[in-house]
Structures are given as structure tokens and as C-alpha cells.
Amino acid sequence: MYPPKIGYVIPDNIKEATEFLEKHDDAKVLAGGHSIIPMLKLRIIRPSYLVEIRRLNDLHNLSKSEKEISIGALTTHYEIFKANIPLLSETASKIGDPQVRNMGTIGGSICQLDPSADYPAALIAMDSKVKIKSSNGERIELFKDFAKDMFTPDLNQGEIVTEIIVPNYSDYKYSYQKLERKAGDFAIVGVAALIKVDGEIIKDARIGLTGVNNVAVRATDAENMLKDSKITDELIEKAANQVVKYANPVEDIRGTVEYKKKATKVMAKRALLEALKR
Secondary structure, eight states: OOOOOEEOOOOOHHHHHHHHHOOOOOOEEEOTTTTHHHHHHHHTTOEEEEOOTOGGGGGGOOOEEEEEEEEETBHHHHHHTTTOOOTHHHHTTTSHHHHHHOOHHHHHHHHOOOTOHHHHHHHHTTTTTEEEETTTEEEEEHHHEEEETTEESSSTTEEEEEOOOOOOOSSSSSHHHHHHESTTOSSSSSEEEEEEEEOOOOOOEEEEEESSSSOOOOOHHHHHTTTEEOOOOOOHHHHHHHHTTTTTOOTTBOOOOOHHHHHHHHHHHHHHHHTOOO
């Protein structure tokens, strides 16, 4: 299906973009296009204007420090994959296919907030922050608060996501495990795990889930069970069972509720074991 007729705006800078968005409440931002174009073609959304921001170089950057990593909203999945960011790069490598990874952006993905998208599991586990700009100034919000509901980011009229900030977990082990119907598909279940180990003791654990709730969630009870505990097969099994308690999936073409809950346990156990192998 062809998209409806749409006005097309190419601002020269962020200020122009935010000012235009403030004046047109049904305008949509276009970055890589891999989230919004399919919705336009299916006529799920019918905005009056598309505001193309992919030429705004201020939004295309990536910098690292000892404490955190700043990622411009227009950074592509492929660029994140190549940046060797603990957990997040591995997550990016499992998004879509090469075309999607080369064109799709992290900013576009998190503003779409598909409940089965991959990034949210990693971003919530990492305590990531989102930097948002408007003509009134700039604000920074935790990703867990930014993700209000499925397809519903915490963005007011005229606001644009400019940057994603993630702590540097270089001393952690990590893994992102994803169950999908076919290669390149959205996650039926996705589990992101970050683990800090001292000898045979787990000092810290962070587990994020995607695909089994309206938004990504942290499996905090499972995390607390793992912290300050000796690594054993029994511990990993119990923690995986705890993770399932945070899964509240719906039945759809990808599977039944029971199937998705069982898959959550399998993926959680796999993510923890794979992380501990590193």
C-alpha cells in the first residue's frame, strides 16, 4: 500500500525542527525511516508533515568516557554494533537485517517504542538516560520513565530526542538473548543480562526484558536473588524462574501466553549462562 500525501520538511538545524514541530501537532519526525515508513504505508498514522532530521550532524555522534557513553539519536544500529559498547553493541547486532542496521537509528527505535523492540531490554537494564530538546531548553530523563507505554514515549509537542546516555559497564559480563520467529524479526522474548563477578560471587546483576510486556521491565527480584550469591546451576535456575514473574505477555501470531512465559525462562537462563561464560 502507498502512504497518503504528506508534506515534507527538511530543517537546517535542531532549532528549526523543534519550532516546526511545536506549530504542527500532527507532524512526525523522520530519521532512518524503518519504524515510521511501514506505519505510513499501512496508513496506521496519517501525519500532515514529515520532518526529516537525518542531515542534522549534531545528532550523529558517539563519545566514550570512563563513566558513560553518549550516543547521538541518529547513530545507526550498525555504528552502535561496531562501537563495542558492553551489552548494547550485542543487542544492536541482532536488530533486523543489514539494511535495517545500516539505516535504522537508536533514536527512531526508542521513540517508536515497539513492545517487541530489542534496545529497550538493554537500555532499561543499563539504567540509561534520554536527552530531550525543545525550543524551551533541554531535559534528561531515565529511559524507564521515558517509556510510558507501548508506542508512547514521554515526548511533549515540539520535543526531539537528541542523545542516549548509557553508563560504561566495561567491568561487567553481559549477554542479550532473543527468540524470534525468523531471522531479523522482532523479539518474541528478549532478555538482556549484565553481571559483575568477583571470583565465584555475583556482586551485581541487571536483567531487562522485552516482548512480554507493554514496555521493557527489570526483573528486580531475580537480580536481588543473584546479588552476593555464589554461582551455581541451582542459583541460575531459580533466578530464571523469578524472571518469568515479570512476563505478562499477550497471545498473538508469535505464540500463546504459556509459550511466551516458558520462552522467557529459557531465554533468561541462556542470557545468564552466556554472560557468565565471558
